[in-house]
Amino acid sequence: MISVRRMLQQALRVSGRSAFPLVKWMERWAEAASLGPEGTRRQAMRSLDDMPGPSVASFAWDLFAKRGLSRLHELQLEGVQRFGPMWKASFGPILTVHVADPALIEQVLRQEGQHPMRSDLSSWKDYRKLRGHHCGLLTSEGEEWQTVRSLLGKHMLRPKALEAYDKTLNSVVTDLIDKLRLSRSPQGLVSDIASEFYRFGLEGISSVLFESRIGCLDQVVPEETERFIQSINTMFVMTLLTMAMPSWLHQLFPKPWKIFCQCWDYMFDFAKGHIDLRLTAEAKKIARGEKVEGRYLTYFLSQMGLPMKTVYSNVTELLLAGVDTISSTMSWFLYELSRHPEVQTSLREEVLSVLEGRRIPEAADVARMPLLKATVKEVLRLYPVIPANARVIPERDIQVGDYLIPKNTLITLCHFATSRDPAVFPNPNEFQPQRWLNKDQTHHPYASVPFGVGKRSCIGRRIAELELYLALARILIEFDVKPDPEGVSVKPMTRTLLVPENIISLQFIER
């Protein structure tokens, strides 16, 4: 760019004084063209060919021979160490550019366009095409995505709309507390807390979607519910595998794709069963002339004139999104608190002082619980359930740092790496909720973004946060949470989502 600018100046200068205004205009044009996003001076632009990264063979070796699929989050940290903040790697048939610096992640997200797209090459979308299902919010694109996003946003993101859910969610929390009491050994040990919290997550999101209970926290859990949770788990394991395998390998080794489809079939059937049941009951009420006061999401969706296939796919995806996300975050939260009794005591004091004698918090109370919020932030910094996000920009090539990224390139946003970057968060591997309350310790706003940012960010964020706050505050009021005396320290692993690698068991001692 610089050399073109010089050539232009020389060419115009030799043509004499009459060309002066033109020289000035050309200089200004060249100046503007040499500036990157937000006025930063552009270096000579580099292409993907110049970008460092592991060879296809060595990355495939890391992934398949060195258990890399379950260590994808660690590969982010290794990637930054070896190649710096941007590198490319081939994930099976897909070339992806990794971005692991908050300012560069910001640059990508600021250029994501009107209808941001997470990934064009998803086995989730392939499944829907194969079965003739519609896409839900997680998988739809363009106008189709925008329509449902606007409708659901009104009922999921607005603070006023959220108030409708705290009673429903609190009744689910009451059942969770009872269930924890019942599941304890005589020493107070609850084994495998994540599996208790899966059921809580599913019951919680079902109550929001159907305003009715589906029995996940009953003493005997319905078999179909257990199978639904199992299908989610297996589907997540198979997601990475099916994406890393080129499609011709699906013919040679059909098992992963077959299992993946069976899991989705079950999940779609489960959701459809519950929707039909609920809407039929509603229709009968109307036929009897009774008043219907639907405040639940499925009802809103079914009233918007959307095709039923769109309602089914959206409810399936919302159910799915509400299970592991809640379960993992609660498990890590209590795991860390059991190892940091001083934080646990401060948190309990905060909750009790806000409640002033009450035992059940409401949505409005949470605003006065800054330490509780900071602790959830810290847990999601250390263990972001979705350890990497993605974007594909189909409209145009974009500049990120010094690189020109061609349109349609899959860009992986490595926020597990940024949230453990010591340059951004001092002592990054330590659990320090206070860091979020310390005004002197500010950090780049894109360094820890567990819910994503912008138009395509998590639509369930507000509901998830409310559910977490209500449940965790209640657990702290009812129990002292202590480590399993025989427990080991637990690390995260990737299973598409970031989950605990080992079973976490904790003692819940009655207070």
Ligand code: HEM
């Ligand atoms: C701790 C809990 C949760 C975390 C950390 C989380 C995180 C995320 C992230 C990172 C994304 C991608 C955002 C992006 O691409 O920029 C996402 C999307 C989404 N999440 Fe969540 N999530 C959580 C809970 C939930 C819950 C409970 C629901 C359902 C009520 C939900 C529903 C969704 C949906 C539907 C999308 C797709 C939004 C779209 O594409 O427009 N999430 N979530």
